[in-house]
Amino acid sequence: MHIPNAVLDPKVALATGVLGAAGLAYSLRMVEKRLGERTTVLMGTMAAFVFAAQMVNFPLGPLAISGHLLGGVLAAVMLGPWAGAVVIAAVLIVQCLLFGDGGLTALGANFLNMGLIGAAGGYAIYAPIRRAIGGRGGVIVGGMAAAWFSVLLASGAFSVELAASGHRRDFVRILSWMTLVHAAIGLGEAVITGLVLRFILLTRPDLVYQADASAAAEPAEAPTRLAAWFQVAVAGLGVALAVATFLAPFASEHPDGLEFVVGEKLGLLKDEAPATLPVPIPEYELKLFGPDAVGAATAAAGIVGTLVVFVVAALLARVVSRTGRDEPAPTAPGGISAHAA
């Protein structure tokens, strides 16, 4: 979802722009440190890959629509968190300038959602799961879970930005809609990411990014305490959003109560309150099934989605690790099976 120009309030656009620029500068520095003069060549071809891969349309069965890979988590799993973020930044800039897809003033917000949260944040979810499970199965389960949560997290960030551009009390309504839609999109993203990772693991497992490969040569760079805390923080945020997704519907049944509390106790919404009085109905025009049904559907989508992602991930992981056992272990330095040991 590329945010166009006028959707965000100028103040929100400015704030996300500054955040996005700072995040991009940091990512670029981290990538340069790791890759050196290889940086631009590899990042360039990988960005071109993500761009081309987004053109492959996946038919959605009987529906007349189709989805495509977003690629943030895939890039992060293959190249590492910061390189993944840089790749997404390059893709977003080209899509914005060449195709007008995504606003120039919303580039910061788009990069924040899809690059920093989608790719680097997705990696923070992937890495602990991969370490915990280990081996090829760990890569697939971690990658799929990260793909699912990164789409949800990105849509959550998008909701925050949208809500900050308008009334804050709309946050719950926007969040439940966005997460409902993105629960489905994330499911597709998780399945595609898992299948592509499976393919790569079966053909060139040595290409998967090894955080520890450089740590072995350079012990000082072993997972620092800061990085560990960052991973825990993002994983926690992901879980929090998942919980919020399930709880949002129950909160949105009483939007007036929430608004009353925020408006009266904190005095945040006092100046905006009169706007709600004259036309309360258009707020609900979009709710085709009424507020309660949307809430229930959101919660159901969240639960079902999480379950499906983990079941499919476990199945895929089993298939790969069985195939992996029959083959001779990859001899490439830093291969997956060596890492699992």
Add this chain to the structure above:
Amino acid sequence: MRLDALERYADLDAPLQRLDARLKLVVAVVYVVAVVATPVGWWGTLAAEGLLMAFLVGLSGVPPRELAVRWLGFLVLFGFLTMMVAPARPERAGHGLAVVALTLLAKDTLAFLATVLLVQVTPFRTLLAAMRRLGVPAVLVSTLQFMYRYLFVLTEELDRMVTARRARTFRRSGRLDWGLLTGLVGVLFLRAFERGERVHAAMLARGWDGTVRTLD
């Protein structure tokens, strides 16, 4: 999608094409920011911005029809997001929902036209060089240069792979053949990665030290 249609008018001998790319880039960014920052209800300003855009399109030699077709492609997205945000905007109290929604749509349209027109009158390689000279980090710019270089190579490679797959599989279209499609994406990844490694090795052999040197 035909990617080679992107820069069809960039090499025309027209007034906008002759301008310095840095000037065009700065003007486009300032214009987009000005459009986005225009408050609801400032009709005079919005109309002036619209007239300026119409004038620039006329000057550029890009057929308005072509811009309109590309704009139509985004209309659904613009409309959907506008209807999602417009009811929540505080300006609604003074102007009504329809006015707010139409203003947002107009701003999106003008900003979209500005970015698309910028690339239509400036070759992308020139635009990237201008970005570099305006102080955008060199690593980002050369990443974009390499990306632009291999964008067309990879999309054509994808085209060839899709053709080859079609020639070898007899399937009804619309079936859920995700296994085949993810294989396609996986092969594309491997080819892109290996191409990157090959290109890097070839560049090292020619003295590559990480800085891009151009003649202009």
